[in-house]
Amino acid sequence: MHNADLETVPEIDDALFSARGIETGYGELQVLYGVDVDVRDDEIVLVFGPNGAGKSTLMKALYGRLPLWEGTTEIGGTDLSEVRSNRMIEHGVGFVPQTDNVFPNLTVSENLDIGAIHTEDPASRRAELFELFPRLEERLEQTAETLSGGERQMLAMARALMPDPDLLFIDEPSAGLAPQLIERTFEHIARIRDDGTAVLMIEQNVNAALSVADRGYVLDMGENRFEADAETIRESERIRDLYLGK
Amino acid sequence: MVAFVTQFVQTLIYGLIEGSVISVGAVGLTLSYGVTRFINFAYGEFLTYGAYLALFLSGAGLGLSLPLPVATIVAVLVVGAFGVGVSRVFFEPLSDRGPLPLLITSIGVAFILRYALTAAVGVSAKQLPVPLMRPVEVFGVGTTPLRAAVFLVAIATMLLIHVLLTYTMLGKTMRATSGNRNLAEIAGIDTDGVVRRTWFISAGAGALAGVLYAVLFAPFRPTVGFEYLIVIFAATLLGGIGRPYGAMIGAIIVGVAMNLGTTYLSAEYTMAYAFAILVGVLLFKPDGIAGGEI
Numbered sequence: 001m002h003n004a005d006l007e008t009v010p011e012i013d014d015a016l017f018s019a020r021g022i023e024t025g026y027g028e029l030q031v032l033y034g035v036d037v038d039v040r041d042d043e044i045v046l047v048f049g050p051n052g053a054g055k056s057t058l059m060k061a062l063y064g065r066l067p068l069w070e071g072t073t074e075i076g077g078t079d080l081s082e083v084r085s086n087r088m089i090e091h092g093v094g095f096v097p098q099t100d101n102v103f104p105n106l107t108v109s110e111n112l113d114i115g116a117i118h119t120e121d122p123a124s125r126r127a128e129l130f131e132l133f134p135r136l137e138e139r140l141e142q143t144a145e146t147l148s149g150g151e152r153q154m155l156a157m158a159r160a161l162m163p164d165p166d167l168l169f170i171d172e173p174s175a176g177l178a179p180q181l182i183e184r185t186f187e188h189i190a191r192i193r194d195d196g197t198a199v200l201m202i203e204q205n206v207n208a209a210l211s212v213a214d215r216g217y218v219l220d221m222g223e224n225r226f227e228a229d230a231e232t233i234r235e236s237e238r239i240r241d242l243y244l245g246k
Numbered sequence: 247m248v249a250f251v252t253q254f255v256q257t258l259i260y261g262l263i264e265g266s267v268i269s270v271g272a273v274g275l276t277l278s279y280g281v282t283r284f285i286n287f288a289y290g291e292f293l294t295y296g297a298y299l300a301l302f303l304s305g306a307g308l309g310l311s312l313p314l315p316v317a318t319i320v321a322v323l324v325v326g327a328f329g330v331g332v333s334r335v336f337f338e339p340l341s342d343r344g345p346l347p348l349l350i351t352s353i354g355v356a357f358i359l360r361y362a363l364t365a366a367v368g369v370s371a372k373q374l375p376v377p378l379m380r381p382v383e384v385f386g387v388g389t390t391p392l393r394a395a396v397f398l399v400a401i402a403t404m405l406l407i408h409v410l411l412t413y414t415m416l417g418k419t420m421r422a423t424s425g426n427r428n429l430a431e432i433a434g435i436d437t438d439g440v441v442r443r444t445w446f447i448s449a450g451a452g453a454l455a456g457v458l459y460a461v462l463f464a465p466f467r468p469t470v471g472f473e474y475l476i477v478i479f480a481a482t483l484l485g486g487i488g489r490p491y492g493a494m495i496g497a498i499i500v501g502v503a504m505n506l507g508t509t510y511l512s513a514e515y516t517m518a519y520a521f522a523i524l525v526g527v528l529l530f531k532p533d534g535i536a537g538g539e540i
Binding site: 063065084085086087088089090095097100101102103104105106110113114115117118159160163 | 415419426428429431434
């Protein structure tokens, strides 16, 4: 499967989070064939690639929603390979799924309460997040099902950020959002990084995501194809031709 | 005219009292549906076991004679724990098979529990040790202090469940698990633990409904819970299954409708009125059974 002219993906020594040789799939169907991903503690890392590359499967596997067939994940030296998703937050890892990412029957305030299960000082954390997402403070007593798409996305991120995780996985943050909201969503993600939470995201809207990302991985056919800093990816004609469209 | 109004108001009062008891049962059933997503046909047996346990603890057979309120509390706690045990033995192993296998299993569990009890206690009718009381009447309508107490216990239970769901972390995690179980796990909720606690509350509410029913409509037999299940289903579906506040309202409507039907149409068909409501909901408000979140 390997093309000889593809760069190997380097291992990063000072990574906060490392995934090595991830193999997994569904039933008999293998989707990932030895994927490596690293995230430093001050980075936004983007994983992108064509449809069916295994991006969403990778995110599920990294967050303990799918068992690993092979490979390891770790954060700050702690092995996460066997950790189930409902214990991830105790290890400082949060997750914002692409769809169904709020509790529709709960109010905004109650959604944040659920996020605060593993939060030491929920009140001050709320105040910090309302600075990032002031709209949520105006909607506190509304049920999440009544929110607009953009507001839901903010609530989903705020819920995941309540425990102040070291690392946040975000699955397709711009999916389904109106164009004018997409830019704002990536601004929010940049601020999440600046406030001390590293981000690993997958995103179809690669050009917009590269405006805030620090590094990126190209995933194709369940394998790493390419790794580089965001600027290199933006300027690479080969990547542009193969994965970004003209 | 005066007699008509008196009778009508009296019927409404009986309907409200019965509706309040139905609502305790319906809320218990709907809470467990909310987190497990299957209709538990064994739920009626929790009513039966609650009534029989209260009976034994308060004077019949075990050599104990606890006051009925104390016996009721013990019965609620024991049946609650029993419900958790039943779910672990019969339902948890099937929990990823979808609602239909679980529903059919619950019918089997209902038979096992009912006939085990029948084998142990026989089919003869039993009665809780409750005193006969004169009604307290104002303008010709009223009820006995005992029935008033049943009503108050049922209302207090509804308030307690409201407080649980709205103000406690357990209640919020129950609602979150009901609304979006995947996200509940992602958010760090121990959803298996939430489901077990919900089983406890559900079975306990069933037991309480059984005792209250037995106080209102003594005597009872081992089939009491199963027979009343149709009424509880009607209330639960009317309110939209999985929605506790809907179940409370549905229960009051069913209770009042059953008593109006009994008074003005025929007392022969009390259960049939509940069944008619059930069929009506399924025919005309199918959204009611599409499920929902607590």
